[in-house]
Amino acid sequence: MRALLNGPEGLYLAAAPDPRPRADQALVTVAAVSLNFGEIAYRSATSGTRVSGWDAAGIVTQAAADGSGPPVGARVVTFGWGGAWAELRAVDTGNLAVVPDDVDLGIASALPVAGVTALQALRRLGSVLGRRVLITGASGGVGRFAVQLAALAGAHVIASVSSAQRAAGLRELGAAEIVSGPAELTAPVYGVLDNVGGAQLAEAFYRLEPDGVAQAIGRAAREVTVIDFEVAGTNSARGRLENFNVATPFGPDLALLLQLVRDGRLTAQIGWRGSWEQAEHAADMLLSRQITGKAVLDLGS
Known part of the structure; x- marks a missing residue:
């Protein structure tokens, strides 16, 4: 799979090993990710194949082997302390929520950490x-x-x-x-x-x-x-x-936020959205406070 990796010159796209989900994890094909100030400001400038990233939304490709979580084909938003910036993500089923059909996956990706x-x-x-x-x-x-x-x-x-x-x-x-x-x-x-x-x-x-x-x-x-x-x-x-420290699992809170979005009572404030090929540009703008709200990266086809 392709993933965003972090090197001395910033974020770049490269090949990385596919994740291997545990029994209590679903495998998700990622459609969109959102960037957070913390994960950008405090990233370490080291190259390698470790995939970073906290927030991602996409489609379940492989359901959790233990029967927890949604089935293959479900639209989901996910959280974890790594693994989001890639085409595939293995995620604990307790840290995901099903996205309603009328909520855009890019919007959903802005919800987890923030x-x-x-x-x-x-x-x-x-x-x-x-x-x-x-x-x-x-x-x-x-x-x-x-x-x-x-x-x-x-x-x-x-x-x-x-x-x-x-x-x-x-x-x-x-x-x-x-x-x-x-x-x-x-x-x-x-x-x-x-x-x-x-x-x-x-x-x-x-x-x-x-x-x-x-x-x-x-x-x-x-x-x-x-x-x-x-x-x-x-x-x-x-x-x-x-x-303050955020507590896991995120699943129930994500479901609540998605319902508020669906009902029109909450909006995901996306100040910038573009291809993940522009990730370093988006990160620079986020750090220099040129973006209000969230930055969302679309992975495309």
């Missing part, structure tokens, strides 16, 4: 009905899902972005306010979903309500976070800062 991360992090805040929730890095893949899901949950959503250009479309997704950083907040917030880290995470923590919760999700700023608890003050010091 969508499930946003969903699970929002759950960690508890009930947000009527509460103020700040989402930093709101223009990115996780951020745009988080804005929509928090608004659906009844939150007063405050989207933080680096520029007016990257704020485009966020109000339509459910943002009640848009700021250029936590320092612009006019009142404390109950919850924070932080995708940036560094100084922004510290500023957001200082602005928590008593007993508020901040979820540290990502490190887009690639900065160390330093929190001065004396600056935080009496109220914010009673808030909680939690290091």
Whole structure:
């Protein structure tokens, strides 16, 4: 099979061994993959035949031998900590979901890491009905899902972005306010979903309500976070800062997100889509923040 491999000069297409699924894995012919900031920013520049990639959607070519999962021919979206950037993927049946016929596979491929991360992090805040929730890095893949899901949950959503250009479309997704950083907040917030880290995470923590919760999700700023608890003050010091880690299996959460997409209540914000032959170009644009939302690569015929 062909796959996207990572070498000193970036992503390139080359031959790689076909995966050999375990009994609890399905073999999927991949139609589309989506890129995530984390897997691009922290990739190692080593050549070889190890296939990277987290998110992929396609068609089941070989059903799991143990009888779990969907049959041959099913359209599925899949997750795993590797193996997505290839024509074939072996995936645990617990980490896939069947894609409705009226949902495009490229759109489905944008859901796993970004969508499930946003969903699970929002759950960690508890009930947000009527509460103020700040989402930093709101223009990115996780951020745009988080804005929509928090608004659906009844939150007063405050989207933080680096520029007016990257704020485009966020109000339509459910943002009640848009700021250029936590320092612009006019009142404390109950919850924070932080995708940036560094100084922004510290500023957001200082602005928590008593007993508020901040979820540290990502490190887009690639900065160390330093929190001065004396600056935080009496109220914010009673808030909680939690290091968020996504939990598997993804299957049930993917099924929920797909149903929301099908019902028109959630949109996969795809800022760039093209052939996987343009993978390095897409990766460069993602890292330089020229893409809002997700980047999707189509494998073609």
